[in-house]
Amino acid sequence: MTDEEAFLAALAARPGDDLTRLVFADWLDERGDGRAAYLRLVVEVAARIKANRSCRRLASQAGPLAEGIELSWREVAGKRFSLRLDSFEPAHKLVTIGAVRGVTGAGLWEAKSLVESAPIVVRERLLLEDANCLRHQLEFGYWDGIWQEEGKFDPEAERCSRVSILNCVR
Numbered sequence: 332m333t334d335e336e337a338f339l340a341a342l343a344a345r346p347g348d349d350l351t352r353l354v355f356a357d358w359l360d361e362r363g364d365g366r367a368a369y370l371r372l373v374v375e376v377a378a379r380i381k382a383n384r385s386c387r388r389l390a391s392q393a394g395p396l397a398e399g400i401e402l403s404w405r406e407v408a409g410k411r412f413s414l415r416l417d418s419f420e421p422a423h424k425l426v427t428i429g430a431v432r433g434v435t436g437a438g439l440w441e442a443k444s445l446v447e448s449a450p451i452v453v454r455e456r457l458l459l460e461d462a463n464c465l466r467h468q469l470e471f472g473y474w475d476g477i478w479q480e481e482g483k484f485d486p487e488a489e490r491c492s493r494v495s496i497l498n499c500v501r
Contacts, residue, residue: 334358339407346411349374355408366404369396373410373459380412380498390496393460405458412462413499414454416469416492419446423491426472430491433473434465449492455499466494 332340338355342348352370359367372392379386397405414434419427424446432442435453445451454465467473472491 339404343407349377349410352408352410366400366408369393369400369405370408372396376412376459376496377410377498380496386496390459390463390466393458393463397458397460409458411456411499412459413452413497414457414462414465414469415450415452415495415497416446417450417495419449419492420490423472423489427469427492430469430472434469452497457499459496462496466496469494 335358338351338358341351342355345351352374356367356370356374359365359370372389376386376390376393379389416427416431428439428442428446431437431445431453432439435442435445437445445453453469454462457465469492470490
């Protein structure tokens with residue numbers, strides 16, 4: 332078994348072990364492997380969530396860092412996060428229901444129930460880059476390939492809902 336395989340086996344056995352994750356990141360850095368930045372990012376985001384500090388800007392870096400890293404590797408080495416719908420703007424209830432349907436695959440009645448039950452976890456066990464992408468979709472009302480009623484994303488658009496990324500224990 333190689334050293335990398337040993338690190339991955341340790342993380343598979345104890346997915347909440349951030350110390351092993353950070354030692355693995357140091358080991359990767361010593362070899363000039365850029366995957367170390369991804370590991371450090373997910374640990375830092377989890378630490379900020381635990382400390383009840385903002386992690387939005389930091390979480391947005393996950394997508395670019397994840398590019399070029401095999402999904403199977405990220406699934407073992409990375410952490411998992413949950414997506415919680417905290418609240419929604421009453422004027423955007425229908426848009427939020429549509430976005431919840433798109434993010435969860437739920438039917439209309441179930442999505443309506445989820446929205447009306449906010450705050451509620453709508454997805455669990457997501458990689459950070461996926462949680463961040465879905466958070467954005469829920470906040471701005473993206474579903475079925477369209478952004479809100481206008482048909483395209485407007486970065487200045489009003490948020491339809493408030494969504495949080497939470498730590499998730501596998």
